[in-house]
Amino acid sequence: MFELYLDTADAQQVAQLNESLPVFGVTTNPSILAKAKLGVNQALPLLNKALNGQARFHVQVVSLTADEMLAEAIQLNALPYDIVVKVPATAIGLAAIKKMKAANITVLATAIYSVQQGFFAALCGADYLAPYVNRIDAMGANGIAVVADLQNLINQQNLTTKLLPASFKNTQQVLDILQLGVASITLPVDIAQQMMTHPAVQPAVDQFSADWHDSFGSQLSFDS
Numbered sequence: 001m002f003e004l005y006l007d008t009a010d011a012q013q014v015a016q017l018n019e020s021l022p023v024f025g026v027t028t029n030p031s032i033l034a035k036a037k038l039g040v041n042q043a044l045p046l047l048n049k050a051l052n053g054q055a056r057f058h059v060q061v062v063s064l065t066a067d068e069m070l071a072e073a074i075q076l077n078a079l080p081y082d083i084v085v086k087v088p089a090t091a092i093g094l095a096a097i098k099k100m101k102a103a104n105i106t107v108l109a110t111a112i113y114s115v116q117q118g119f120f121a122a123l124c125g126a127d128y129l130a131p132y133v134n135r136i137d138a139m140g141a142n143g144i145a146v147v148a149d150l151q152n153l154i155n156q157q158n159l160t161t162k163l164l165p166a167s168f169k170n171t172q173q174v175l176d177i178l179q180l181g182v183a184s185i186t187l188p189v190d191i192a193q194q195m196m197t198h199p200a201v202q203p204a205v206d207q208f209s210a211d212w213h214d215s216f217g218s219q220l221s222f223d224s
Contacts, residue, residue, distance in 0.1 A: 003184035005058070006192060007166060009036040011046035013189045018051055020196060025056035027130075027166065027186040029086065029110070044081055058108050058128075058164075058186075060086035061096070069096035070103065077105050084128060086110045089121045101125035108164060113139070115149040122154060122161040128184065132167035133177060143167070144176045151180050171195050 003024040006014055009032050017023060026047050033043055040059055048055060061072045073085040073096070085100060087093045089109040100107050101124070108128035109121030113136055118129045131150060133143035147165050154161055162183035168174050168191050177185060187195075216224050 003056070003162070003164070005056075005164070005184065005186035006189060007032070007186040008189050009033055009038055009043045009047070010189065011043075011050040014047055015050035017189065017192055021192065023051060023055070024184070025051070025058070025082070027058040027086075027164070029060045030062055040076070040079075044079065048081060056082040056084060058084045058086050060088075060110060064092070066092050066095040066099060069093070070099040073100050073105050073107075074103065084108050086130070087126075089117050089126075089129075094120060094124050097121060097124045097126050110166075112150075113141075113146075115146055115153070118146075118150045119153050122150075122157075122159050126161055128162050128164045130164050130166045130186070133165050133173055134167045134169040136167075137169075137173075144173065144180075147177055147182065148180050151182060 004022060005025050005027045006017060006023055007027045008014060009028055014023065014026060028043065033039065036043065044057055047057065059076055061069045063069045063072045069087060076083055076085050084106045086108045087096050088111045097107050097109060106127050108130055109126035110130040112118040112129055112131040118131055121129055129150060131143065131147050133147065136143035136146055147163060151163055164184040164186055165177050165182055166186045168187060171191060171194050174185065174187065174191060174195065
């Protein structure tokens with residue numbers, strides 16, 4: 001089952017988009033929560049309500065050592081939500097991921113900028129990998145190519161790790177990523193909204209309505 005996430009802490013926007021889209025959950029990071037001025041224990045109840053109590057949340061550790069990350073992950077895992085613990089895919093983060101998987105904690109390796117970085121995280125047991133597509137592009141590399149190579153390696157090695165690409169600037173990047181067969185994706189709210197719209201749609205709908213009312217007035221389809 002494909003997993004569609006929204007990358008935000010704005011519960012109101014999540015609720016609005018959830019009316020139209022099959023939102024699987026929400027991804028957050030320390031910067032998103034700090035910008036929203038919401039701690040984890042403030043944000044999650046609001047987001048959970050916005051998604052009718054059925055959602056998965058990705059929450060990042062902020063500790064600096066592997067043992068501290070593990071202790072923090074245990075506490076996050078104990079919260080009454082479906083939580084995936086996010087861990088930066090650094091050397092320390094990889095060590096923490098190994099410890100977390102030994103404790104049966106679901107983990108996402110985040111801040112991935114290279115194929116080898118993501119592959120090592122997958123080998124350490126990460127359940128999800130979050131390559132930063134547009135940030136990779138901004139550094140002069142090719143974010144889509146990184147995701148493609150990672151997906152190929154995962155397939156070749158029969159790993160269960162899911163790619164959850166993040167960091168998008170436009171809808172074309174999203175479409176290019178989806179065509180690679182990734183299992184999940186997280187979208188900024190503005191990109192998700194753009195993907196549901198097209199300038200030609202509303203004029204077409206308005207013409208349908210005008211033609212119908214010219215011929216049938218206020219009758220509905222089943223009355224005509």
